[in-house]
Amino acid sequence: xxxxxxxxxxxxxxxxxxxxxxxxxxxxxxxxxxxxxxxxxxxxxxxxxxxxxxxxxxxxxxxxxxxxxxxxxxxxxxxxxxxxxxxxxxxxxxxxxxxxxxxxxxxxxxxxxxxxxxxxxxxxxxxxxxxxxxxxxxxxxxxxxxxxxxxxxxxxxxxxxxxxxxxxxxxxxxxxxxxxxxxxxxxxxxxxxxxxxxxxxxxxxxxxxxxxxxxxxxxxxxxxxxxxxxxxxxxxxxxxxxxxxxxxxxxxxxxxxxxxxxxxxxxxxxxxxxxxxxxxxxxxxxxxxxxxxxxxxxxxxxxxxxxxxxxxxxxxxxxxxxxxxxxxxxxxxx
Amino acid sequence: xxxxxxxxxxxxxxxxxxxxxxxxxxxxxxxxxxxxxxxxxxxxxxxxxxxxxxxxxxxxxxxxxxxxxxxxxxxxxxxxxxxxxxxxxxxxxxxxxxxxxxxxxxxxxxxxxxxxxxxxxxxxxxxxxxxxxxxxxxxxxxxxxxxxxxxxxxxxxxxxxxxxxxxxxxxxxxxxxxxxxxxxxxxxxxxxxxxxxxxxxxxxxxxxxxxxxxxxxxxxxxxxxxxxxxxxxxxxxxxxxxxxxxxxxxxxxxxxxxxxxxxxxxxxxxxxxxxxxxxxxxxxxxxxxxxxxxxxxxxxxxxxxxxxxxxxxxxxxxxxxxxxxxxxxxxxxxxxxxxxxxxxxxxxxxxxxxxxxxxxxxxxxxxxxxxxxxxxxxxxxxxxxxxxxxxxxxxxxxxxxxxxxxxxxxxxxxxxxxxxxxxxxxxxxxxxxxxxxxxxxxxxxxxxxxxxxxxxxxxxxxxxxxxxxxxxxxxxxxxxxxxxxxxxxxxxxxxxxxxxxxxxxxxxxxxxxxxxxxxxxxxxxxxxxxxxxxxxxxxxxxxxxxxxxxxxxxxxxxxxxxxxx
Numbered sequence: 001x002x003x004x005x006x007x008x009x010x011x012x013x014x015x016x017x018x019x020x021x022x023x024x025x026x027x028x029x030x031x032x033x034x035x036x037x038x039x040x041x042x043x044x045x046x047x048x049x050x051x052x053x054x055x056x057x058x059x060x061x062x063x064x065x066x067x068x069x070x071x072x073x074x075x076x077x078x079x080x081x082x083x084x085x086x087x088x089x090x091x092x093x094x095x096x097x098x099x100x101x102x103x104x105x106x107x108x109x110x111x112x113x114x115x116x117x118x119x120x121x122x123x124x125x126x127x128x129x130x131x132x133x134x135x136x137x138x139x140x141x142x143x144x145x146x147x148x149x150x151x152x153x154x155x156x157x158x159x160x161x162x163x164x165x166x167x168x169x170x171x172x173x174x175x176x177x178x179x180x181x182x183x184x185x186x187x188x189x190x191x192x193x194x195x196x197x198x199x200x201x202x203x204x205x206x207x208x209x210x211x212x213x214x215x216x217x218x219x220x221x222x223x224x225x226x227x228x229x230x231x232x233x234x235x236x237x238x239x240x241x242x243x244x245x246x247x248x249x250x251x252x253x254x255x256x257x258x259x260x261x262x263x264x265x266x267x268x269x270x271x272x273x274x275x276x277x278x279x280x281x282x283x284x285x286x287x288x289x290x291x292x293x294x295x296x297x298x299x300x301x302x303x304x305x306x307x308x309x310x311x312x313x314x315x316x317x318x319x320x321x322x323x324x325x326x327x328x329x330x331x332x333x334x
Numbered sequence: 335x336x337x338x339x340x341x342x343x344x345x346x347x348x349x350x351x352x353x354x355x356x357x358x359x360x361x362x363x364x365x366x367x368x369x370x371x372x373x374x375x376x377x378x379x380x381x382x383x384x385x386x387x388x389x390x391x392x393x394x395x396x397x398x399x400x401x402x403x404x405x406x407x408x409x410x411x412x413x414x415x416x417x418x419x420x421x422x423x424x425x426x427x428x429x430x431x432x433x434x435x436x437x438x439x440x441x442x443x444x445x446x447x448x449x450x451x452x453x454x455x456x457x458x459x460x461x462x463x464x465x466x467x468x469x470x471x472x473x474x475x476x477x478x479x480x481x482x483x484x485x486x487x488x489x490x491x492x493x494x495x496x497x498x499x500x501x502x503x504x505x506x507x508x509x510x511x512x513x514x515x516x517x518x519x520x521x522x523x524x525x526x527x528x529x530x531x532x533x534x535x536x537x538x539x540x541x542x543x544x545x546x547x548x549x550x551x552x553x554x555x556x557x558x559x560x561x562x563x564x565x566x567x568x569x570x571x572x573x574x575x576x577x578x579x580x581x582x583x584x585x586x587x588x589x590x591x592x593x594x595x596x597x598x599x600x601x602x603x604x605x606x607x608x609x610x611x612x613x614x615x616x617x618x619x620x621x622x623x624x625x626x627x628x629x630x631x632x633x634x635x636x637x638x639x640x641x642x643x644x645x646x647x648x649x650x651x652x653x654x655x656x657x658x659x660x661x662x663x664x665x666x667x668x669x670x671x672x673x674x675x676x677x678x679x680x681x682x683x684x685x686x687x688x689x690x691x692x693x694x695x696x697x698x699x700x701x702x703x704x705x706x707x708x709x710x711x712x713x714x715x716x717x718x719x720x721x722x723x724x725x726x727x728x729x730x731x732x733x734x735x736x737x738x739x740x741x742x743x744x745x746x747x748x749x750x751x752x753x754x755x756x757x758x759x760x761x762x763x764x765x766x767x768x769x770x771x772x773x774x775x776x777x778x779x780x781x782x783x784x785x786x787x788x789x790x791x792x793x794x795x796x797x798x799x800x801x802x803x804x805x806x807x808x809x810x811x812x813x814x815x816x817x818x819x820x821x822x823x824x825x826x827x828x829x830x831x832x833x834x835x836x837x838x839x840x841x842x843x844x845x846x847x848x849x850x851x852x853x854x855x856x857x858x859x860x861x862x863x864x865x866x867x868x869x870x871x872x873x874x875x876x877x878x879x880x881x882x883x884x885x886x887x888x889x890x891x892x893x894x895x896x897x898x899x
Contacts, residue, residue: 017814022800033732055715065694065698097680107728108665129504169496183660186589207736212413309413
């Protein structure tokens with residue numbers, strides 16, 4: 001389905017659309033998303049049948065009972081109703097509703113009440129205006145906007161159980177190919193789980209309007225082979241790079257207001273802005289507004305408003321020299 | 335011969351009354367409309383007010399669609415875009431939907447039940463002007479949203495204004511306050527008018543019109559107005575609580591002080607879901623009057639239609655949390671709202687089947703009101719089926735707040751309600767003005783609008799399935815949503831063309847339309863027994879009825895309805 005819909009886009013838009021990246025709910029790659037798309041298929045089939053039946057009847061009535069040009073001008077026979085007919089078209093839909101309800105209840109229970117296996121990876125996702133804070137409490141990892149999870153392969157289950165919270169307003173975590181959306185509500189802890197079966201990149205974004213830059217609150221989920229995930233985790237746990245050649249840039253970072261919102265290494269407590277300890281290991285900046293490179297990073301720090309109008313990160317008005325040093329330092333944070 | 339007739343002779347033999355009417359200045363006419371308590375004038379003003387805001391809301395939608403025509407555009411700034419969809423939604427529900435349904439109720443209910451006015455004519459005028467004042471307050475925010483000394487700013491919190499986005503911390507200035515006050519004030523107007531219409535229907539039916547002989551339209555409006563009383567009250571309460579939060583330091587919805595974001599959702603949706611039925615049941619009412627007349631048959635299953643409407647109303651009060659399947663309710667809570675929501679499909683299906691039963695065996699005339707009604711049947715069928723899909727909570731986790739949801743509820747609000755509003759305009763315009771609308775322009779309007787509607791809203795389901803959320807001011811090129819959005823936007827041009835043709839038709843026919851006579855459609859309910867337009871107090875003599883179709887009985891004395899009912 002995704003491929004079918006992406007093809008004309010690729011042809012007439014001139015824009016290259018990689019079908020593997022289209023976040024279609026009918027191209028599921030994770031256990032709960034599979035359950036949902038099966039349920040959807042079942043409901044689509046039956047509602048499709050109902051549509052064909054009723055629309056067919058309507059068309060039949062319109063054609064069969066249109067007033068003919070040679071009409072005699074008499075009124076047709078008046079019929080006021082019929083008990084048995086009413087009973088029939090009440091009972092049949094009632095039975096269909098019962099079938100839908102039972103099927104739906106089973107999937108709700110299957111997805112929502114699934115027990116967490118001991119091998120699961122626990123992740124905390126905290127929504128902020130307009131970025132995602134991602135914490136792995138057991139692994140001691142803090143990152144942002146790009147979630148890494150292991151795939152479940154060869155009978156070894158490693159689902160990721162996500163704790164969803166919000167630091168400000170209501171957000172919603174939605175990566176259609178892995179699972180439907182669940183809201184991140186302030187003063188409330190929600191949860192969901194995903195279990196990708198093959199490695200890959202899955203795109204999503206915030207699903208509930210959360211203010212000015214709701215459109216640029218993008219999510220990237222990387223499903224890694226177990227060994228790749230473990231390697232990524234090791235690298236994320238490491239202390240930040242301490243390249244002496246970048247010491248000048250580090251001083252700029254510590255001396256300006258950057259440190260009020262961002263953390264590099266150390267206690268890695270919660271701040272207003274994303275953790276930058278391993279900034280350069282991420283593929284995008286500003287929750288997906290730019291792809292990550294030293295040049296893009298420089299442009300972003302120089303003028304965040306230009307890329308994400310309304311963003312809470314202020315323009316720091318650094319001198320070109322300071323900006324160069326700062327970007328040189330941040331670029332070492334692999 | 336006395337002195338006054340002499341005056342008439344001097345003026346060229348013109349009858350005195352006509353001459354006096356001719357002498358009135360524009361100011362006199364305006365004054366007579368401003369101070370009127372006549373249900374027909376108030377009804378027409380409600381309808382004009384609704385149509386005026388329909389143009390404004392449509393313009394806002396057009397700007398939204400232009401911004402989304404291709405990925406990565408910067409035609410409209412993010413904040414301006416967010417204001418546009420907030421104003422579009424709020425306008426269409428509160429300043430278009432509500433005035434239009436009350437306008438038709440005002441105009442039609444007394445005429446159809448053989449009454450001379452509503453029960454409380456002054457309260458009726460009060461309701462209209464409150465509602466207008468609410469609309470003006472909302473739009474005043476464009477000028478005064480940041481205080482009179484600052485630049486204006488319209489609300490940008492979305493039409494359901496989820497907490498805590500509306501808290502002082504996230505919504506500075508006064509834009510949210512104008513939103514709150516606008517809805518609060520127009521809500522008081524709605525409550526007043528609903529109480530008025532209920533009283534009228536219960537107390538002022540003409541002789542012989544028992545409840546079981548009321549036209550279906552009156553029955554459906556009785557139910558709708560009952561729902562308004564129940565549903566608008568929690569909304570009013572919530573708006574008052576929000577005002578207290580913002581001005582008096584309370585913390586109902588202020589999450590940073592321990593308030594609850596979910597509480598607002600419950601308050602809003604226990605209004606918001608019945609509201610959908612408050613808007614769509616009048617569309618059912620129009621269909622239940624128009625389809626029989628153009629099929630030349632009595633409505634099929636009248637008592638079942640009444641029962642189904644009451645069932646819809648009752649169940650619709652218990653389904654609100656299906657807007658909240660993603661909020662993190664327990665599996666039991668989710669399952670309850672799945673069951674209640676699905677149950678609504680049964681009485682709704684019964685209605686569609688009964689309209690089909692009415693057409694079955696008839697002689698269908700495809701005049702413009704009937705064309706809109708037939709399109710309504712197809713579109714409402716689809717809207718109902720996509721509603722069933724959204725009711726499957728797990729699937730809703732995917733579909734909620736995606737463009738699929740936007741397509742679904744525009745199928746209800748445009749495909750069902752706006753289509754039936756158009757049908758009602760074409761059907762009752764001759765009664766209100768004494769002139770027929772042009773059928774040729776009517777058909778142009780119908781086909782252009784139909785094509786535009788389907789281009790925009792059929793297509794709109796698919797970006798949702800491909801993961802496009804609502805309320806984003808732009809999107810990435812690599813998602814595969816571009817072409818679909820382009821088609822959606824092109825459809826808007828057709829819809830605009832259709833509405834412009836309707837406007838031309840209305841304005842031209844008002845002056846040059848063929849005289850309609852009192853009963854141009856050969857119809858059966860009481861409004862067609864009086865002249866077009868009806869005289870000031872509708873009926874010189876209060877009619878007496880013996881069946882649901884009094885004019886059928888008059889036209890077929892040998893075979894009247896009351897023998898069979």
